[in-house]
């Protein structure tokens with residue numbers, strides 16, 4: 001058997017059904033045997049598309065997403081996607097070809113030090129020197145990608161390892177210390193009971209749930225019921241969206257820079273913050289010294305290094321979010337009503353007014369309409385910018401793994417390929433991409449896949465003609481000195497859609513156009529919906545970078561202008 | 567405060583750059599790093615002296631533990647451990663000073679390993695304090711060349727694990 005065939009066997013053994021990739025020089029031997037395997041290969045148009053698609057596949061399904069690329073430029077094109085997956089703890093396995101072993105280190109054609117370059121943006125990586133090691137390495141790569149805190153793993157394979165003949169295939173073996181290292185920690189009972197006491201004695205408790213909670217599908221029910229039964233408000237981070245359904249009466253929405261006023265106020269005034277599966281990113285905490293100043297913080301995470309990294313906790317619990325929530329649901333006995341605290345949150349949240357007088361369609365209103373049209377299983381994918389934050393504020397998918405966005409790295413161009421990956425993993429579900437005219441043009445080439453694979457993705461292009469989020473900062477913090485944000489001479493989107501063989505339309509007037517939107521979202525075909533919005537539309541509420549979460553900008557009550565609450 | 571960490575790692579290429587990359591990326595201060603063989607040829611031992619407050623050392627240890635190739639991290643700082651550095655130093659020496667230097671080195675139990683017409687090479691091992699004392703005592707004679715390793719550390723017998 002050839003190394004290339006063995007690799008595919010190992011991938012099949014891991015349950016891989018789909019890989020995304022692009023062939024090239026050193027991986028031609030791999031592509032040469034691809035047809036012999038049951039694995040379906042999706043040819044993207046750029047390696048960045050392949051890795052984001054694998055990431056979208058992984059995030060939406062919980063399974064490992066796999067991508068292939070050639071050496072050199074193929075491998076470097078993967079890097080943004082690996083960093084994106086790394087920051088958001090997504091289990092991706094990237095397989096890159098490498099030059100023949102004897103050419104290594106000679107600056108050979110299309111040689112780069114792929115493992116060196118990707119070292120800081122992968123959970124681990126391998127350079128395979130002998131095809132006989134493939135079973136061990138592939139098994140370990142998948143194990144590492146999924147166990148403990150998930151993350152991307154890269155396997156770099158020289159061309160002559162693909163062509164090496166393997167006589168006897170070894171049984172895969174994972175190093176024992178690796179198993180040990182990634183083993184799920186048992187929750188320390190003494191610490192857990194201390195945390196329980198703190199939570200019981202709290203008069204103003206709140207739960208903050210992040211991406212770590214979104215990982216386990218069983219978490220939603222546990223957390224939702226726990227919050228309702230004990231009247232404990234729940235806020236989420238961007239990565240935690242979907243961990244409780246939006247109709248939970250104690251759901252406060254997202255915290256942070258563009259968080260809701262209620263979530264941010266509750267964080268700043270709670271006396272106990274139960275933070276589960278969060279890493280206290282600066283977009284969440286804002287000015288970290290002023291974050292949750294009155295709270296005893298109970299931090300639950302599976303990654304020991306997250307504990308006390310950015311925020312010092314009062315009690316820290318090392319463990320899996322599902323184990324923790326199960327234990328919490330069993331052991332917690334509420335002793336009092338939180339009605340007064342919940343009222344306080346309501347009273348102090350300000351009367352946020354998002355009815356902006358914008359020209360044409362309001363992006364907020366459009367996304368509100370999208371929200372109304374979600375079904376139980378709809379997956380919303382976003383790109384990066386204002387539209388992403390509006391989506392976070394207005395679009396609330398019902399289930400975990402259904403709001404897919406590049407949170408940690410904020411990678412423009414993530415959306416379209418990630419939506420493709422999500423649709424591939426969930427052929428029966430409705431996938432909606434909410435993107436911007438800047439972001440969409442960063443991986444536009446992947447539009448070809450919608451027609452090729454009949455992916456009925458609905459692309460909602462919030463088209464403001466500018467790099468909106470940058471423009472917003474320039475308007476608010478740089479004295480309206482608009483520098484290089486104009487996207488004039490973008491393509492005619494309807495013509496472009498047509499060129500790629502999908503449906504395209506433009507929405508620009510309120511009222512009727514929202515009805516069109518309804519019809520489109522019900523369609524069985526891919527659509528590119530060009531929604532023209534005012535470039536002056538801004539995302540509020542907003543906590544300026546560096547301020548404490550108490551300082552929230554927005555329009556309040558009937559005021560005419562934007563001002564700071566608190 | 568300085569901490570001495572004994573880090574057992576898989577002995578393959580790339581491990582050193584994983585560890586040093588971690589330190590540079592996260593901005594931790596390495597005072598010294600010594601890579602050495604161990605009784606097991608598949609395992610190397612990195613002895614890392616790092617400075618920082620308690621919170622930083624906690625982070626360093628946890629981040630090191632996250633590296634897949636790291637097998638075990640032990641903080642030897644507050645344990646009873648033997649710490650050793652190796653010093654080689656070429657000091658100016660002629661007929662008038664040679665005897666004095668030899669005597670001085672005797673006190674430190676350092677050894678003269680080479681004698682030239684105008685200089686001699688001295689070898690010494692000891693903990694950081696002792697090595698610094700030796701260097702200081704040689705300075706008045708004129709140090710021409712100096713090479714010193716970082717610290718190697720090992721728990722004392724009574725603290726065996």
Ligand SMILES: Cc1ncc(C[n+]2csc(CCOP(=O)(O)OP(=O)(O)O)c2C)c(N)n1
Pocket residue numbers: 383384385386387388410411412413435436437438439440462464466467468469470
């Ligand atoms: C790859 C990349 N380059 C640059 C940025 C910086 N950036 C953040 S938001 C933004 C503008 C996004 O524009 P668009 O996609 O049109 O969305 P909008 O903000 O207008 O909704 C830019 C340039 C980024 N996040 N990612």
